[in-house]
Amino acid sequence: MNHRVIRILKELGLWKTFVIVMILRSPFDFLNSVLNANMLESFIRLTDQRDGDNLSRTFWIFLLFTLLLFAYNASIWATVAVKTDMMLHRRLRMKLLESMLSRTQQEMEEYSEGDWITRLNSDVDKVADYLTAPINFMHSMIAVVNFVLSSVILIMLNPTLFGVSLFLMIPFFILSSIVIVKNIPKFRKNAQESFARYTNWMEPIIEAGDAITVFDGQDIVLDKVREESEKIMRENVKAHRRTAWSLAVSAASGMTGYLLLLLIGNSMIGTMIKDFAALIKITQYRGRMMMGVMCVNSGINNMKSNLTGVVRVDEILKAETTDPG
Amino acid sequence: MIELRNVTYKYEDHPVFQGISFRVEKGQKVGIVGESGCGKSTLLKLIAGLYTPASGEIIVAGKSAAAEITKKVTVVMQSPMLLPMSIRENITMGHDYPEEWIDMVIDAANIRSWIDTLDKGLDTYLGDRADELSGGQAQRIAIARAICKNAEILLLDEPTSALDGENAACVLEALNRYAADKTVIHVTHRPEHLSGYDRIFSMKAGKLSDETAGVIIYES
Numbered sequence: 001m002n003h004r005v006i007r008i009l010k011e012l013g014l015w016k017t018f019v020i021v022m023i024l025r026s027p028f029d030f031l032n033s034v035l036n037a038n039m040l041e042s043f044i045r046l047t048d049q050r051d052g053d054n055l056s057r058t059f060w061i062f063l064l065f066t067l068l069l070f071a072y073n074a075s076i077w078a079t080v081a082v083k084t085d086m087m088l089h090r091r092l093r094m095k096l097l098e099s100m101l102s103r104t105q106q107e108m109e110e111y112s113e114g115d116w117i118t119r120l121n122s123d124v125d126k127v128a129d130y131l132t133a134p135i136n137f138m139h140s141m142i143a144v145v146n147f148v149l150s151s152v153i154l155i156m157l158n159p160t161l162f163g164v165s166l167f168l169m170i171p172f173f174i175l176s177s178i179v180i181v182k183n184i185p186k187f188r189k190n191a192q193e194s195f196a197r198y199t200n201w202m203e204p205i206i207e208a209g210d211a212i213t214v215f216d217g218q219d220i221v222l223d224k225v226r227e228e229s230e231k232i233m234r235e236n237v238k239a240h241r242r243t244a245w246s247l248a249v250s251a252a253s254g255m256t257g258y259l260l261l262l263l264i265g266n267s268m269i270g271t272m273i274k275d276f277a278a279l280i281k282i283t284q285y286r287g288r289m290m291m292g293v294m295c296v297n298s299g300i301n302n303m304k305s306n307l308t309g310v311v312r313v314d315e316i317l318k319a320e321t322t323d324p325g
Numbered sequence: 326m327i328e329l330r331n332v333t334y335k336y337e338d339h340p341v342f343q344g345i346s347f348r349v350e351k352g353q354k355v356g357i358v359g360e361s362g363c364g365k366s367t368l369l370k371l372i373a374g375l376y377t378p379a380s381g382e383i384i385v386a387g388k389s390a391a392a393e394i395t396k397k398v399t400v401v402m403q404s405p406m407l408l409p410m411s412i413r414e415n416i417t418m419g420h421d422y423p424e425e426w427i428d429m430v431i432d433a434a435n436i437r438s439w440i441d442t443l444d445k446g447l448d449t450y451l452g453d454r455a456d457e458l459s460g461g462q463a464q465r466i467a468i469a470r471a472i473c474k475n476a477e478i479l480l481l482d483e484p485t486s487a488l489d490g491e492n493a494a495c496v497l498e499a500l501n502r503y504a505a506d507k508t509v510i511h512v513t514h515r516p517e518h519l520s521g522y523d524r525i526f527s528m529k530a531g532k533l534s535d536e537t538a539g540v541i542i543y544e545s
Contacts, residue, residue: 200409208406210375211467212418214395215474217408220419224410
């Protein structure tokens with residue numbers, strides 16, 4: 001987790017709550033992986049053995065576990081996570097307002113009105129999104145847990161498959177999550193700054209409406225506002241393009257699964273794989289491992305985008321915390 | 326040059342003026358004095374074509390349509406109304422003027438010495454820093470904008486009310502120099518700023534009187 005996010009959470013008194021919610025939620029994907037892998041293995045094995053009685057019993061057992069797991073996850077989402085999200089929004093806005101009110105006029109003027117409005121709204125939303133929105137930090141952590149534990153199981157089941165999977169996965173991950181997304185925060189920061197300048201225009205347009213009319217300034221005002229609006233769009237498009245590339249690379253890495261089977265197929269024809277059911281089980285874990293990596297990759301993309309808001313909010317809170325007065 | 330014929334103006338269904346009529350000749354300088362809230366700024370905005378009368382007619386330099394009237398007037402308001410763009414753009418409002426004309430405007434508005442101290446001169450971006458300008462600096466940019474438009478009629482709405490004595494004198498001097506051959510209507514609550522004006526109107530308790538001629542122009 002970014003050090004600024006930790007500082008913000010501690011500043012808001014939500015650090016412990018957030019860690020508890022994270023711990024409560026983190027096993028979901030992995031437990032789902034275990035359930036799916038074992039269910040498929042059992043289904044194929046029992047079908048192969050034409051064991052109808054046990055197939056029916058297995059169905060009910062897996063249905064029960066699946067319902068319990070989803071009920072557990074939904075209850076965490078619907079109660080604790082939503083409450084934490086609401087508290088985060090409320091406390092963050094209050095803290096920022098407190099910080100604003102404790103400033104002198106001169107300190108307030110360090111930022112334009114549009115900048116303040118952007119920090120209080122769009123940037124606060126970005127902090128909350130970073131922490132709790134889908135495919136951001138929370139999902140990434142769940143995906144990491146899933147990846148690590150699925151990897152451990154895969155190592156135990158078939159170390160060769162794990163090694164080759166990892167070997168094929170790493171270059172894609174580095175390319176997608178590190179190289180391609182590197183500049184996303186810069187693009188998002190530029191977009192937020194343009195958004196603040198765009199917001200700055202709203203008050204003069206309203207207050208100086210008479211002057212704009214008398215001096216026939218509609219064209220220049222429209223040009224300026226359009227310029228800022230286009231800057232926001234341009235920077236966001238750059239970020240979107242990077243995200244799209246990153247996701248494309250990530251998706252391409254999924255294709256490596258087929259290559260992998262062909263590559264190590266020969267070594268599987270032997271003692272490594274007992275039957276088709278066992279093969280399905282290990283490919284399930286490999287798939288889950290991949291899914292974890294893809295989720296982390298997408299999470300990193302989104303977190304990089306939302307980090308802009310985190311930095312801008314932290315700037316204000318940090319200034320207040322370090323103020324010697 | 327400026328003629329109001331039986332003009333009625335309402336704000337949220339409440340009449341502010343009802344059937345007001347008067348005429349200002351070309352080149353005349355008219356001051357309107359009165360306490361805050363008596364409606365003198367509203368009257369100025371009607372003359373500027375910024376408000377539309379409920380009935381009656383306003384003719385300014387032969388034009389009666391609001392959009393045409395605004396082309397014939399230039400204004401300096403109580404608040405300078407600067408926009409987040411460069412000083413040059415605030416003065417020209419995006420219109421093309423010859424560089425010599427802009428030079429003349431800067432001298433006329435008395436901002437040359439200040440502009441020369443800025444690294445980027447006229448191209449200094451006011452943007453977020455518009456608030457950092459002193460009231461005098463901001464108002465003189467507004468005056469430069471008014472001069473730059475070079476309209477036949479100059480409308481002034483308390484242009485010095487937010488300024489201290491020295492700045493106010495400086496701004497008034499710049500305005501009077503520019504307005505020598507213009508038709509001027511100057512709204513203020515300080516009659517001492519209207520010395521040398523041809524006519525002084527007084528607005529009080531719903532009544533508009535021509536103090537110079539000693540007649541009541543309008544009584545609500």
